Each structure stands twice: as structure tokens, then as C-alpha cells.
Amino acid sequence: MYFGIADMYKIGIGPSSSHTFGPMVAAGRFIDELKRLDLLSAVKEIRVELHGSLSLTGKGHLTDYAVILGLSGYNPESVPVDEIESIVSKAKESKKIEYNDLSFKFKIEFIDEKLPLHENGIVFTAFSGSKELLNKVYYSVGGGFVKSQEEFEKPAIEDRHVPYEFKNADDLLKLCSDKRISELLIENEIAVHGSIDNLKRYVLKVWNTMRDTVERGMNREGYLPKPTAVKRRAKRLYSFLKDSDKLNQEIAMIKMNWVNLFAISTAEENAAGGRVVTAPTNGSCGVVPAVLLYYDKFIKKLTDDDLVHFFVISSAIGSLFKMNASIAGAEVGCQGEIGVASSMAAAGLTELFNASNEHILIAAEIAMEHHLGLTCDPVNGQVQIPCIERNAIAAVTAINSTAMALVRDPANAKVSLDEVIEAMKLTGKDMDPKYRETSCGGLAVVVL
Structure with a gap:
């Protein structure tokens, strides 16, 4: 796998690449997956579990803020930094996420027990009433990189070709x-x-x-x-x-x-x-x-x-x-x-x-x-x-x-x-x- 400048140097927001940047990306990926499956309009609630280190130091690293922003359609590079506090405060007060013209409830839980594959695990589950629509597990693996459970268990075949490959x-x-x-x-x-x-x-x-x-x-x-x-x-x-x-x-x-x-x-x-x-x-x-x-x-x-x-x-x-x-x-x-x-x-x-x-x-x-x-x-x-x-x-x-x-x-x-x-x-x-x-x-x- 080739990691270049755009991988090591990513523009985003503080305070943490693994606890803020990564969870925001993961939340955005979950929303994108709901859209891909044509399920987003049916969502009434999304529940989020922050596991391991994301729970133990998540509040200090504003991990819950990051998840709210990601579910609301923002990404780390372009989120309006000066508006973050008002966006998150509004969501927490109403207990709802506003995504374009959609609105759904959300719940974030901090669970100290880590998931099997990495110290920074996140579980997203979307519901329509009592019906579960989609469940996905993501891991924030450092530097803003995110892997789904499927990507961990079965890594994708490298599709980025460069003239010179090296492993060490x-x-x-x-x-x-x-x-x-x-x-x-x-x-x-x-x-x-x-x-x-x-x-x-x-x-x-x-x-x-x-x-x-x-x-x-x-x-x-x-x-x-x-x-x-x-x-x-x-x-x-x-x-x-x-x-x-x-x-x-x-x-x-x-x-x-x-x-x-x-x-x-x-x-x-x-x-x-x-x-x-x-x-x-x-x-x-x-x-x-x-x-x-x-x-x-x-x-x-x-x-x-x-x-x-x-x-x-x-x-x-x-x-x-x-x-x-x-x-x-x-x-x-x-x-x-x-x-x-x-x-x-x-x-x-x-x-x-x-x-x-x-x-x-x-x-x-x-x-x-x-x-x-x-x-x-x-x-x-x-x-x-x-x-x-x-x-x-x-x-x-x-x-x-x-x-x-x-x-x-x-x-x-x-x-x-x-x-x-x-x-x-x-x-x-x-x-x-x-x-x-x-x-x-x-x-x-x-x-x-």
C-alpha cells in the first residue's frame, strides 16, 4: 500500500486525528453508506457506541462533537471551525441531527471496553422505529485513517499504482x-x-x-x-x-x-x-x-x-x-x-x-x-x-x-x-x- 503526501498531510481540525478527525470521517462514511443503500430517508434514529480509547479519552478529544458533525454532513477539511460550537450545541439541545432537509434522533454512548480489532472502535446503528436498518463497525487507526470491520478482515486489493513500490x-x-x-x-x-x-x-x-x-x-x-x-x-x-x-x-x-x-x-x-x-x-x-x-x-x-x-x-x-x-x-x-x-x-x-x-x-x-x-x-x-x-x-x-x-x-x-x-x-x-x-x-x- 502506497501512502503519500495526501495521506500523511491531511487538512482538518483539532484536537485529535484519531479521536476527532477519524470519527468524523467514520460518521460521514456511515451516512454515505445509508445513502448508497437508499435508506437515509427512512432513518429515525442513529445510535453510536464509542469503544476503548475513544471512550476513555473521547470527551477530552471532542469525539462526540466529531460524530455529530460527521452525521450532519461536515468533513474535517471544510467544516466551519468558528461554527462548530453552535452546530453541536443545537444538536445536543434538540437531541436531533439536521442533515440537509432530513432530521433524526441520535444517541452517543461511551463504552470503555475495546472492540476486538483495534483500540479505537465505533459502532453505528441506524433505526426506523424499532427496525434496525444498518449496523456498521469502523476503527479510527491513527492519522485520520479509518477502516471498516470488513476492510480490517479482508483488506482491499491495492488500486493505487505508482512507478516505484517499496515496503521498507x-x-x-x-x-x-x-x-x-x-x-x-x-x-x-x-x-x-x-x-x-x-x-x-x-x-x-x-x-x-x-x-x-x-x-x-x-x-x-x-x-x-x-x-x-x-x-x-x-x-x-x-x-x-x-x-x-x-x-x-x-x-x-x-x-x-x-x-x-x-x-x-x-x-x-x-x-x-x-x-x-x-x-x-x-x-x-x-x-x-x-x-x-x-x-x-x-x-x-x-x-x-x-x-x-x-x-x-x-x-x-x-x-x-x-x-x-x-x-x-x-x-x-x-x-x-x-x-x-x-x-x-x-x-x-x-x-x-x-x-x-x-x-x-x-x-x-x-x-x-x-x-x-x-x-x-x-x-x-x-x-x-x-x-x-x-x-x-x-x-x-x-x-x-x-x-x-x-x-x-x-x-x-x-x-x-x-x-x-x-x-x-x-x-x-x-x-x-x-x-x-x-x-x-x-x-x-x-x-x-
Whole structure:
């Protein structure tokens, strides 16, 4: 299965790709299935069961909001962010979903017991009176990806054809014996998008959305949603950094604090339910834009071609983790979100320095190696503590991973990217479930 830029970088809303983005997509798919079967007009009620991690941290991640929006016909990319609260409040007050000219009751239940195939399970059942019209099970598997039970049990035959197929980093390196990895990946992406111009348009759409998110985050004050209600800090940091001559001594590490600012402003917008780009998830959405803006501000102004090269490389690294391990915090802990984001950003940044294929993969390996075992323990099930600062830490780690990779002799590298991906997968599977996005362990139980 080929996962490209449009899979790793999807425009949507916060606060979570697996708990908000995915459930909204699943709800929309259920409505589409009702329409396909010509059943929607007969629906009088839809009952929704949120299982496992979607129950345990669903309220903090606004999973019920996402389901209501999806059943109402909205999708993550185009839902009017400023109207979400009024749309959901109206539905909850009336206990009805308004879909075009149709109206039906709904009921959402939170059930901690997980379904058999994944930690993030959703059951939708549509009724006409007491008659059951349709029952479907979906799983939100991380990064906004959704699989039905049927797709889990009998995977579809791959219908997306690209010139170069690869299953792991070693395959990718072998394919590139006489070319740069980015050249090969651009050919794949042209096959997916139809032309280089379409590819550039998508990349610029993603990049402009990231920059808009940073800009909003740097200029907003107040508190993030309750009950955690962390006070926004990006604007205060921005006010210090804008005038470097007047910086206080304690924040004198200028470049590092700009990276912190870019990451924190993005992560705060995500926590507030704003418009963000999965990279590869919502919880890690601040890492890539922070690293790119660091390069743009302190190394060299980014060109359109630079952006294409960065995004094809970073998305390929993300796809390797998705294919061979996971990018879902509920499945492998935060190493699958923040760790993968740092690995993606490190590889993309190394590409911008025109380093060798081997150095790009080394940078990706270094970044992940030092995120192994990272737990997912959000306080109150919200992406505020420790998630916001974690984006900044991971962005700085990505930059340092590139710095180390650029002076590394590839012949002496002891750990390959494929090996660290396998280690991440095994570590995640061995991790106690309470440390995998359930808010039942770690910071989530000691921070009051």
C-alpha cells in the first residue's frame, strides 16, 4: 500500500486525528453508506457506541462533537471551525441531527471496553422505529485513517499504482542506487496527483495552512478548553522574540525559542479545535511546521521546489512507520505520533541540505531512536499536557538529529531505520495499555 503526501498531510481540525478527525470521517462514511443503500430517508434514529480509547479519552478529544458533525454532513477539511460550537450545541439541545432537509434522533454512548480489532472502535446503528436498518463497525487507526470491520478482515486489493513500490527503508534505498530518494518519490507523487503542477498545488495548500495555523496561534491569548485549561503561551513568547534587543536573559537562546514558538503556536491551535494539518497526526502537528519555519528563518528562504522535496521525503518516512508499525497513540503510545513526526521532520530537513540518501535515513533513525518508549498519557484526555510542549521538544530533536546525521559516516551506522521501526512496533505492543492514550497512567493520573 502506497501512502503519500495526501495521506500523511491531511487538512482538518483539532484536537485529535484519531479521536476527532477519524470519527468524523467514520460518521460521514456511515451516512454515505445509508445513502448508497437508499435508506437515509427512512432513518429515525442513529445510535453510536464509542469503544476503548475513544471512550476513555473521547470527551477530552471532542469525539462526540466529531460524530455529530460527521452525521450532519461536515468533513474535517471544510467544516466551519468558528461554527462548530453552535452546530453541536443545537444538536445536543434538540437531541436531533439536521442533515440537509432530513432530521433524526441520535444517541452517543461511551463504552470503555475495546472492540476486538483495534483500540479505537465505533459502532453505528441506524433505526426506523424499532427496525434496525444498518449496523456498521469502523476503527479510527491513527492519522485520520479509518477502516471498516470488513476492510480490517479482508483488506482491499491495492488500486493505487505508482512507478516505484517499496515496503521498507532498505527497499527504498535499493531503488535509489542511481538517483536521489526525492526524485523517485516525486515520480510516485506525480502518478498519484496527475502532474507536477497538481503536486505543487497540494504541497502549497498544506504549507499555507500550516503557516496560517502558526500565525493564528502566535496572536491568540486566553485559556485552552476546560478542564485542563492551560493558558496559551505562544503570544507572550512571540512578543519577547519580536524585539531581540530587549530579550530577557532567561530566554536568550533565540533560535531554539523561535522553534519552540512555531511548534507551541500550532499545538495550541490544535488543542483549541482549530484548523491544522496532520503531520502525521494532530497531536504531533507542530513538529514539521516548526522545523520548516526554522529552516526558512535561519538557514535559507524556502522555495516551492524545496517544499516539494521536503514533503515527499517526510511523507515517505511517515509511510514506512505506518506500513510497518503504527502512527496511532492508542496503539503504540506517543512514540507513534511525536516520535514519527520528529523522524519525518529530521529526514525532510536533511534533504534540504542536499545530503545523501543514506544520511536522510540516518537522520530519521536518530530522531525515532530517542523517542522509543514515549507514552501517551494526556491529562484529562486533552492534547494540552504534555502534548503542546512535546511538539516543541520533538522539533528541536529533529533539528539536532539532522545535525548529527550530516557528520555521520554511513558505513559506521549501527542501527538502521528499519530496525528502529521494528523496535518501535515491539515497544508499543509491549507497553501497558494504560500508557497508550487511555489517560489511565503517567501524567494523566498524577496531575490534578
